Amino acid sequence: MHDNLISSTFGFTGPECYELCRNLSNCSAYSYFGAGSFPFGDQCMLFSNCDVLDDCDDCITASVRLDCSCGIGYEGFINHENLVRYEVDVLTEPECRRHCSNDISCNVYTYYNDDHDTDKHLCILLREMKSPITPCENCQTAPQKCVAFDECIVGFYEDEEGNMISSKGLLVSESTSIRYVSGENGCFKTVNGLAVGSGGSGGYTSSSGGLGAGGGSGHINTTQLSVPANTNIAVDIDMSGTSTALTMQNTGEILLSAANGASVSDYRYGGDGYSGGGGGAYSTSDGGDGGTDGGDGEKGLYDGGNGSGFDISSVDMKHFQLAPGKGGQHSGPYGGGGGGVLVDAVGPEVDDRVGEGFGGGGPGGSSDRSGSPGCVILEL
Numbered sequence: 001m002h003d004n005l006i007s008s009t010f011g012f013t014g015p016e017c018y019e020l021c022r023n024l025s026n027c028s029a030y031s032y033f034g035a036g037s038f039p040f041g042d043q044c045m046l047f048s049n050c051d052v053l054d055d056c057d058d059c060i061t062a063s064v065r066l067d068c069s070c071g072i073g074y075e076g077f078i079n080h081e082n083l084v085r086y087e088v089d090v091l092t093e094p095e096c097r098r099h100c101s102n103d104i105s106c107n108v109y110t111y112y113n114d115d116h117d118t119d120k121h122l123c124i125l126l127r128e129m130k131s132p133i134t135p136c137e138n139c140q141t142a143p144q145k146c147v148a149f150d151e152c153i154v155g156f157y158e159d160e161e162g163n164m165i166s167s168k169g170l171l172v173s174e175s176t177s178i179r180y181v182s183g184e185n186g187c188f189k190t191v192n193g194l195a196v197g198s199g200g201s202g203g204y205t206s207s208s209g210g211l212g213a214g215g216g217s218g219h220i221n222t223t224q225l226s227v228p229a230n231t232n233i234a235v236d237i238d239m240s241g242t243s244t245a246l247t248m249q250n251t252g253e254i255l256l257s258a259a260n261g262a263s264v265s266d267y268r269y270g271g272d273g274y275s276g277g278g279g280g281a282y283s284t285s286d287g288g289d290g291g292t293d294g295g296d297g298e299k300g301l302y303d304g305g306n307g308s309g310f311d312i313s314s315v316d317m318k319h320f321q322l323a324p325g326k327g328g329q330h331s332g333p334y335g336g337g338g339g340g341v342l343v344d345a346v347g348p349e350v351d352d353r354v355g356e357g358f359g360g361g362g363p364g365g366s367s368d369r370s371g372s373p374g375c376v377i378l379e380l
Contacts (some may be wrong), residue, residue, distance in 0.1 A: 002371070005046070005048075005198065008044070009043070010042055014034075017032040020170075021260070023353045027046045027064065028063060028064065030044075030061070030062065031060070032186075042151050061185055062147065073131070073137055073140060074156070076129040077131060077132055078130070079093075082128050083126060084103060086124055086125075088283070090121050096111040107140060108143055108153060109123060110123075111141075111302055112138060114137050115137075115138040116138040131168055132178070141154055142359065143184065150187055151187075152184050152187035156180070157181070160176055172378075179182065179231055179236060180227050180230070180231075183288055185229075187228075188229060191379060191380055192317065192379045193223055194315060195240055195256050196340065196374040197243055198239045198244060198260045199216070199359050200260075200273060200371055202264055202337060203268075203280065204364055208283065209283030209333075211280045212264070212334045213264045213269065213271070213279050213302065214305070214363050214364050215338065215355075215363075215371050216273020216274070216276050216338045217337065217359050217360050218274060218357075219310075220341065222315050231248060233248060234249050237376070241260065243258060261360030262314075264277065269302050270302075270338070271297075272307075273343070275308075275355065276291040277362075278298050278305075279297060279298065279300040279303050283332070285301045286300060287335040287347045288304045288326040288331065290327030290339055290355045292338045292339040293339050294324070295364075296314070300335055319379055323345070325358075326356040328361065331363065334365040335364045336354075339360050340374075341375075342358075343358065343375065347360065358373065358374055
C-alpha cells in the first residue's frame with residue numbers, strides 16, 4: 001500500500017473523499033473508511049494506482065480512472081440485443097476495459113483470462129449484462145468505469161442462501177433476506193417496488209346458527225426506491241402482523257411497506273382493504289361476496305368492507321403483469337374474502353371462498369378463515 005498511497009486524511013464523507021481523488025491528477029483510486037471499519041477508521045486514503053478493488057467492512061474502495069477492476073465473477077446471456085463485438089487475443093483485463101471505454105456503444109464487458117478453459121483472452125463488449133446470469137471461473141464481467149455513489153451498472157439479486165435470483169426483477173412471497181450484488185462499491189440500484197399486504201382473516205360466531213363476514217384484502221403500495229448494493233434487505237411478509245415491509249437490516253430503515261387487510265373484528269361486517277370482504281348474514285340469508293379490483297365487499301344481511309378504490313392497472317411494470325383477483329364467494333351466510341392481486345395470472349392456491357391472488361382476504365365461517373400472504377415485487 002505504501003508505494004501507491006498519496007495521502008490519508010480525516011473528517012471527510014464518502015462522496016467528499018471521491019471528489020478529492022477525482023480532482024487530483026495523480027489519484028486513480030480511493031478508500032473511504034467509516035467509523036465502524038477496522039483497522040482504519042474515519043479515514044480517506046488516496047492512491048496513485050490499483051489493480052483490483054477488494055471488499056471491506058464499513059468502507060468503500062473505488063476507482064476514478066480506468067486502471068481498477070470492479071467486476072464480478074459471473075457471465076450473462078449474449079445475443080444480438082446486447083452484443084457490441086468480440087475482441088480476441090486480449091492479454092489483460094485492463095486492455096479489454098480500454099476497448100470498452102473507447103466504444104460509445106459499450107457499457108459492460110466480459111473478459112476471460114489466461115486460465116479459462118475454452119475462451120482464453122477473449123474480450124466481449126456488451127451494451128448490458130442480460131439474464132440468465134451464471135457464475136464463471138477465470139472470467140469477470142464489469143462496467144467500463146468504476147464509479148461509487150452512483151447507479152450500479154453490473155449486478156444481480158441473490159437470496160439469503162447466496163443463490164442468484166434475477167438481474168431484472170423478482171417476486172417474493174414469503175419472508176426472507178435479499179441483496180443486490182455488485183462489484184461497484186458504494187453504488188445503488190434504482191428499482192420500481194410494489195408491496196401487497198397480507199389478507200385479513202374472516203370472522204365467525206356460532207350464535208343464531210352461525211354468522212361471519214369476510215376479511216379485507218391486503219393494501220397495495222408502489223414507489224421508486226434506491227437499493228444500496230451489497231446490503232442485506234429483509235422482506236417481511238407477516239400474516240399475523242400489520243404489514244408487508246422491505247427493511248434495511250443494518251439500519252432498520254423501512255424502504256417500502258403496505259398494510260395488511262383488516263381482519264373481521266365484528267363478525268357481522270366485512271373487513272376493509274384493497275378490496276373489501278363480504279358482509280355476513282344469519283343462516284336464513286346469504287352472505288356477500290368479497291369485493292374485486294379495489295371495490296367494496298358485497299352486502300349480506302350486514303355491510304361488506306370498504307374497498308380502497310385503487311386501480312391496479314395504473315401500476316406500470318415491464319417484467320410482470322398485474323391484474324385484480326376475484327373476490328371470494330360467499331358460502332351460505334358467510335361472506336367471502338376481498339380479492340387480492342394476481343401476478344402473471346398467478347396467486348396462492350386457495351379455495352373459492354378466499355379472495356383470489358396475493359393478499360386475498362379470508363372467508364367467514366367456522367373452518368379456516370385465514371387470508372393469503374402478500375408479496376413484494378422489485379423491478380429494475
